[in-house]
Amino acid sequence: MIGQDALSFTREAYDAVAAEYARRFVDPLRDEPLERGLLSAFAEVSRTSGSGRVADLGCGPGHITAYLEGLGLAVSGVDASPAMVELAREAYPGLRFEVGSMAALDFGDGELGGALSRWSIIHTPPGELPVILAEFNRVLAPGGYLLLGLWAGDDPSGPTQVFDHAVAPAYRWSPDHLAALLRTAGLAEVARMVSEPQPADRRQFQSVHLLARKAREGDAGSSS
Template sequence: MVEHDALSVSREAYNAVADTYAQLFRDELRDRPFDRAILSAFAEVVGASGDGQVADLGCGPGHITAHLDKLGLSVFGVDASAAMIELARNAYPGLRFDTGSMAALNIADGVLGGVLSRWSIIHTPPQELPVILAEFHRVLAPGGHLLVGFSASDDPSHPTQAFDHAVATAYRWSPDHLAAMLRKSGLAEVARMVREPLPTDRRQFQEIQLLARKAQNA
């Protein structure tokens, strides 16, 4: 199979900065109470729906995977960057971490109670995103939940906006447009959190987290 250029570029870029990235973001939740709150809500609704596993897709160095584990979820991480996965395995040896692509997950159909995609779609070109959303739907069990985080577009006439990310080209999304794409993929929005940028944030973008659910009869 020919690998997507965008995936190859972002994977190699994250391999190159993995150590720096891990140091920068290891404690990111400490000063983000709203992020901790939405992750707790995600853990609660997933737990209430059953005992299915949760995949942290685009897990990076594994710090969010470890946080979900502390919240009581049966969770494993997946990332395209082998360097990130090595760091995650070293930092959290009791947890499972696999290399893989969100566009072709090595996960059986309908087995996950939850999927977390925390800023892991931002390097996906807009025309390729439906494939990834279809994979999220495929691996979720009926009634399973997806939590997806991304930066918001601020131009109503453009549902996506490219921006110069420090690692690789990235994209911002209109929340309503992405919610519509989720619906088209069979994932209905349950809730959304909109957080205004902090004064200390390098990029002054709104941060969006959408919680969506796969139908029980899907």
């Protein structure tokens, strides 16, 4: 299980700012055409993976969950913060939102065709991230897709870098190191998008999206 101290601190921190967060990020994709395109691609491949269900893991107030539904996905949201989940349920009563931990998801083995974790693993202590990636692998169907969003570390050979996040302790990851952790968890990188920060961005970090796929029987290199 993920360390309860880190999880509890993050949950309480987001509970405290949930209403302001929901107001501030009501349209988080408005100025992100590349990410919108990547989410459309994620929706397309998830629909063809053999399972009709997708989960938004670390969904916050549900804005991205609703966006995915608009792309034609049968999607539900999970977040550690009860206050965030309450706001998501109020804003999008037709969607399912649950309080939960990414390290112990309430989905059956192989239940999901796709999983999105958009800027939610950034609060996971580095030593505990493999547990979460293994859980993502467990709930994905063979051939299912995982899309991760995060900020990149500056050192391509280093695993993590701590940075000053406004809500809770957070980490930046070398994309190459994270891709290696995904392989260890049974998820092969399919695509990577690295975006440079805009001059007006508060944090001058590269943003990274990694798309990975769980092997299915018959894939080259998979065990039978």
